[in-house]
Amino acid sequence: MSGPKLNLRVRSIEPLSPLLKRFELEMADGGEVPPFGPGAHLRFNLQGDHQRWKNAYSLVTPPTERRRYAVIVRRVEHSRGGSAFMHETVKPGQILEASVPANLFPVSQIARKHLLISGGIGITPFLSYLAAFKSKAAGYELHHFCRAKEAEIFGHLLRDHESSRIHIHAGTEFNLSSVLSSQPLGTHLYTCGPEGLMDLVLDTARTHGWPASKLHSESFGSAHMGGAPFIAILKRSGAEIAVREDQTLLEAIEEAGFEPTNLCRGGACGECLTRVLEGEPEHRDHYLDEGERASNCSIMICVSRAKTNRIVLDL
Amino acid sequence: MLVSGIVSRPKYEPFALDPSGRSHLIVADHPAPPGDFGPTPASNAPIEIWCVCTNPRTTAEASQNGRAVSRSFRSTAHLLDQLDKRLARELVGLRIYAVGIESFVWDVARLARKFGMEKGEYRLTHKGSERRRVYCIHCRAYTEDVTTNIVSCSGCGASLLVRDHYSRRLAAFMGVQVDAEVPGDVPAIEEAFP
Amino acid sequence: MTLAFKPAETFRKDFTYRNSEAGILRFPFPFAEDTYMYSVNIEPHLPGGPSPAYDHAFDVDEHYVAECKERAIVLAEDPNRCKVLPHMTEAQWDTLELIMESFAKDYPEHFSLQKNGTRWSWENRPLGLKDSFTFGDLSSLPYEPFEYITRQAQGDFTLQDQRDNNLFVDGGMVTTQADWSLEFDIGMTFHEWHGPVPLAHQLGVFDRALKFLLRLQYGQPVRRLNWTMTINPRLDTSPENYPVWGPDRNTVTPENVAQKVHLRVELQTLFRLPRSNAILFGIRCYLASVAELARVEKWRKRLHRVLRDLPPELEDYKGLTRYRKLVVDYLAPFDDGAPLSRGPQPDQTIL
Numbered sequence: 001m002s003g004p005k006l007n008l009r010v011r012s013i014e015p016l017s018p019l020l021k022r023f024e025l026e027m028a029d030g031g032e033v034p035p036f037g038p039g040a041h042l043r044f045n046l047q048g049d050h051q052r053w054k055n056a057y058s059l060v061t062p063p064t065e066r067r068r069y070a071v072i073v074r075r076v077e078h079s080r081g082g083s084a085f086m087h088e089t090v091k092p093g094q095i096l097e098a099s100v101p102a103n104l105f106p107v108s109q110i111a112r113k114h115l116l117i118s119g120g121i122g123i124t125p126f127l128s129y130l131a132a133f134k135s136k137a138a139g140y141e142l143h144h145f146c147r148a149k150e151a152e153i154f155g156h157l158l159r160d161h162e163s164s165r166i167h168i169h170a171g172t173e174f175n176l177s178s179v180l181s182s183q184p185l186g187t188h189l190y191t192c193g194p195e196g197l198m199d200l201v202l203d204t205a206r207t208h209g210w211p212a213s214k215l216h217s218e219s220f221g222s223a224h225m226g227g228a229p230f231i232a233i234l235k236r237s238g239a240e241i242a243v244r245e246d247q248t249l250l251e252a253i254e255e256a257g258f259e260p261t262n263l264c265r266g267g268a269c270g271e272c273l274t275r276v277l278e279g280e281p282e283h284r285d286h287y288l289d290e291g292e293r294a295s296n297c298s299i300m301i302c303v304s305r306a307k308t309n310r311i312v313l314d315l
Numbered sequence: 316m317l318v319s320g321i322v323s324r325p326k327y328e329p330f331a332l333d334p335s336g337r338s339h340l341i342v343a344d345h346p347a348p349p350g351d352f353g354p355t356p357a358s359n360a361p362i363e364i365w366c367v368c369t370n371p372r373t374t375a376e377a378s379q380n381g382r383a384v385s386r387s388f389r390s391t392a393h394l395l396d397q398l399d400k401r402l403a404r405e406l407v408g409l410r411i412y413a414v415g416i417e418s419f420v421w422d423v424a425r426l427a428r429k430f431g432m433e434k435g436e437y438r439l440t441h442k443g444s445e446r447r448r449v450y451c452i453h454c455r456a457y458t459e460d461v462t463t464n465i466v467s468c469s470g471c472g473a474s475l476l477v478r479d480h481y482s483r484r485l486a487a488f489m490g491v492q493v494d495a496e497v498p499g500d501v502p503a504i505e506e507a508f509p
Numbered sequence: 510m511t512l513a514f515k516p517a518e519t520f521r522k523d524f525t526y527r528n529s530e531a532g533i534l535r536f537p538f539p540f541a542e543d544t545y546m547y548s549v550n551i552e553p554h555l556p557g558g559p560s561p562a563y564d565h566a567f568d569v570d571e572h573y574v575a576e577c578k579e580r581a582i583v584l585a586e587d588p589n590r591c592k593v594l595p596h597m598t599e600a601q602w603d604t605l606e607l608i609m610e611s612f613a614k615d616y617p618e619h620f621s622l623q624k625n626g627t628r629w630s631w632e633n634r635p636l637g638l639k640d641s642f643t644f645g646d647l648s649s650l651p652y653e654p655f656e657y658i659t660r661q662a663q664g665d666f667t668l669q670d671q672r673d674n675n676l677f678v679d680g681g682m683v684t685t686q687a688d689w690s691l692e693f694d695i696g697m698t699f700h701e702w703h704g705p706v707p708l709a710h711q712l713g714v715f716d717r718a719l720k721f722l723l724r725l726q727y728g729q730p731v732r733r734l735n736w737t738m739t740i741n742p743r744l745d746t747s748p749e750n751y752p753v754w755g756p757d758r759n760t761v762t763p764e765n766v767a768q769k770v771h772l773r774v775e776l777q778t779l780f781r782l783p784r785s786n787a788i789l790f791g792i793r794c795y796l797a798s799v800a801e802l803a804r805v806e807k808w809r810k811r812l813h814r815v816l817r818d819l820p821p822e823l824e825d826y827k828g829l830t831r832y833r834k835l836v837v838d839y840l841a842p843f844d845d846g847a848p849l850s851r852g853p854q855p856d857q858t859i860l
Contacts, residue, residue: 004728004729032624034727034728034783035603035606035783035784036727036783036784037599037783037784037785037786040783063784064627064645100727100728101727101783102726102727103727103783103786106671106786108672109596109597109599109600109670109672109785109787110431110596110670110672111431112430112431135645180407181337181406181408182406183406183407184404184405184406184407185402185405185406185407185409185430185431185432186407186430186431186432187407187431206335208337208407208408209335209336209337209338209407209408209409209410210407210408211335211433211434211435211436212435212673213433213434213435213672213673214407214433270724271724324704433672433673434673450693452690452692452693452748452749452751453749453750453751453752455692473752478705479704480693480704480705481701481704482693482694482696482697483696483697483701484695484696484697485693489690489693489748491748491751492751492752492755495751495752495755495756496755496756496758496759496831497756497759498756
C-alpha cells in the first residue's frame with residue numbers, strides 16, 4: 001500500500017547524546033504539516049548511494065504543532081544502515097521523502113487513566129502522548145527505564161511535564177507488580193522499548209488480571225534485525241532474489257524492483273501477509289497466531305526470514 | 316422491518332469464574348446465585364457475591380459464606396446504586412459476573428462500562444424469564460417485562476412489534492409500530508418471551 | 510461547471526425534488542452487472558470513476574442547499590438525530606477540518622477557509638454563513654464541531670472509535686437514513702450495528718470488511734455503494750418516523766410507479782481521521798425516480814433485470830415487498846434482453 005508522500009526539509013539537527021539525534025522537519029513547500037495523533041510515526045524513504053532504507057520513527061512533536069515535525073533517531077550499532085544514514089549523511093536543508101503519518105499505537109479514547117512504561121528510545125511515542133494528555137488534562141503515569149548515563153538526557157526530554165507523574169528508573173529498584181496491581185479500573189497500559197522489557201511488562205500485567213483490550217505495545221528495532229542470507233523466489237514472476245544478511249526480505253524484494261503491499265514494516269499490522277509455497281519461514285512478527293506460524297503457509301515479509309536456504313513466495 | 320435472525324441479539328455465557336481475574340464480584344437479581352465457582356481460580360483471589368433478596372428487612376451487611384463474602388440487597392435498584400459506588404474505587408484485575416434477567420445483566424454491563432471495564436472484564440449470564448425491556452423507537456418510552464411479540468407502548472400506546480435488534484447501551488430491544496404501513500393491521504399477539 | 514443550486518426543493522409534503530438532466534447523468538448508478546448480491550465492494554476513494562459524483566472527497570451537487578435545509582428541519586423536530594459520545598471530541602475536530610479543507614479546496618467558489626494558527630475563518634456562501642472560531646475550543650462555535658460542519662454537508666455521517674480490534678459507532682449525524690436509528694444503535698460494535706442486514710453475515714462480508722477497515726490508513730480513504738428504494742423523494746426514512754413514511758408504500762399504482770418509486774443510492778466513504786484515529790463514515794444519499802433513470806437506456810434495462818431477479822431476503826430487508834412487482838412490470842417493456850456493457854456508467858452523454 002503506497003499512500004500520499006510528503007517532501008520534508010530538514011530544518012535542524014540537534015545531537016542529544018552521542019547516539020541520539022533530534023531532527024526537525026518542515027514541509028518543503030512551506031505549508032502546514034498534516035495533522036497526526038499521539039503515537040503516530042513517519043516512514044522515511046531514505047536513499048543512500050547504493051542502498052535505500054524505509055525507516056519508521058515516532059513523531060515527538062505535540063500533535064497540535066502544525067509548523068513542523070520532529071523525530072528522534074538512535075544510531076543502532078548493528079543497524080541495517082538507515083539510522084547510520086540519518087546520523088551521518090543527512091544534513092540540514094536536505095529534503096527527505098516520507099509517507100503521511102500513520103498510527104499503529106494510538107491512545108485509547110475511553111481510558112480513564114493512561115499508564116506508560118518505556119525503555120530507552122521507546123520513550124519517543126510517549127513524547128507525543130504526554131503533550132496530548134497535557135492539553136486534555138488526562139490522568140497518566142509514566143515509568144521510563146534507561147541506563148544511568150542517559151537518565152539526564154531523558155530527564156531533559158521530559159522536563160515540560162508534571163514531575164509527580166514522571167518516574168525515571170536508571171538502575172534503581174522498581175516494583176513493577178505493585179504498580180500494575182494498584183491501578184484504577186479503566187486504566188490502559190502502553191509499553192514501548194526493548195522486547196525483553198515489553199514482554200516482562202505485558203506478562204506481569206496479565207498475571208495481575210489485565211485484559212487484552214487494555215494492553216498496548218509497540219516494538220521498535222530489534223525485531224527486524226538481519227540474519228543468515230537466503231534465496232527468495234517470487235513464483236508469479238519467477239524472480240530469484242538473494243536476501244543479504246543485513247537486509248529484510250521485504251527490502252530485498254523492493255531492491256529488486258517489486259512493490260509488495262506493506263505498511264508498518266514491523267510485523268504488526270498484517271498488511272504484507274504473503275503465502276509461502278515452499279520452504280520454511282522463520283517467524284519474527286507479532287501478527288500470526290500460533291496455528292498460522294506452525295502451518296508455515298504464511299509469512300510476514302517485513303520482518304520474517306527463512307530457515308531454509310530457499311523460500312518460494314506467492315508474489 | 317420484520318426481519319428475524321438478527322445477530323445483534325446477545326448471546327450469553329454459562330456462569331464460570333475467569334481464572335485470570337484478581338478479584339471476583341458476582342451480582343445476581345435473585346437470592347440464590349451460583350455457588351459452584353468451577354475450577355478454582357487463583358487461590359487468594361477474593362470472591363464477593365451480591366444478590367437481591369426482596370425482603371424489607373434486608374440490609375447490605377456482609378456475611379462470610381464459605382470462600383465468598385455475601386451481601387443481600389432489598390431491590391435491584393439498591394444493588395445497582397451500591398455497585399456504582401463500589402466500582403468508583405475498584406482496581407484493574409476485577410471481574411464482574413452478572414446473573415439474572417436480560418435487563419438486569421445489561422444494567423450491570425452499562426455500569427461496568429461507565430467505569431472503563433471492557434469485554435473480558437465483565438461476563439453476563441442469563442437466568443430466569445425471557446421477558447424483554449422494549450424501547451419505543453417513536454416516542455423513546457421503555458416498556459418493561461414484555462412477554463409478547465407485540466406490545467402496547469407504555470408511552471404512546473402504539474402497537475409495537477418487538478424486534479430482535481438489541482441495544483446494549485439502552486439495555487433494550489427495539490419496538491417498532493407494527494401497523495405503520497397499514498393502520499389497524501395488527502397481527503395476532505402471541506406469548507413469545509416467557 | 511458552475512453549480513446551480515435549487516434551494517426551494519422539498520423532501521416532504523409536496524416533494525418538489527427533481528434531478529436536472531445533468532443530475533440524472535451523474536447519478537451514481539450502483540449496478541455494474543445484471544444481478545446484485547452483497548460483496549466487500551470497497552475501492553480507494555480516488556477522484557474519477559463512472560460518475561462525477563466520485564470526483565471529490567465530499568460531493569456537492571445541485572441539491573446542496575435544499576438538503577441542508579431539510580436537515581435543519583429534521584434536527585428541529587428531533588435533536589437526537591445528532592449525537593456524539595463524550596470520548597469522541599478529537600474526532601469531531603478531525604471531521605470539521607477534513608470537511609472544511611476538502612470543501613474549500615474542491616469548491617473554492619462556494620467555500621473558503623482561512624487559517625491563522627488555531628484562529629480559523631470559515632465562509633459558506635451557498636448557505637450564507639461566515640464564522641470565525643478557535644480550532645480546538647468548543648466554546649467558539651455555535652454547535653459542537655461535528656454538528657456544526659455536518660449541518661453544512663449533504664448525507665449522513667457516523668464516527669467510529671477503534672478499540673479492542675473493533676469499530677464502535679460512537680457518534681453521528683443521521684437525518685437522511687435508510688431505516689436505521691442512531692439513537693438506538695450508538696455505541697454498537699460493527700457487527701451489532703449491521704445486525705439486521707440479512708445474508709451478508711453468513712457470507713462473511715462484515716468480518717472481511719471489519720478486518721480491512723481496522724487497517725484503513727490516513728490519507729487513503731475508501732468508498733463503496735449501497736442501495737435501496739424509497740417511495741417519494743424522501744430523505745428522512747428513519748425508524749423514528751416509520752409511521753409517517755410507511756403508509757407511502759401502499760400508494761404505488763401502475764400509473765404513478767415511475768414517478769413515486771425512487772432508487773436510493775448511498776455513496777459510502779470511509780476516512781481514517783488523523784488525531785483521534787477514529788474513522789469517519791460518510792453515507793451520502795442520492796435519489797432518482799424510476800422515470801428519471803428510465804431516460805438512460807442502459808439503466809432502465811439493467812434496473813429491470815436486477816429487480817426482477819432480486820433474492821427474496823433482500824426484497825424483504827429493503828422493504829420492497831409491496832411494490833417491487835409494479836416497478837418490474839413498468840420496466841419490462843423497455844428491456845429487450847440485449848447484452849449490456851459491464852460497469853455502471855450510463856454509456857450516453859445526453860438524454
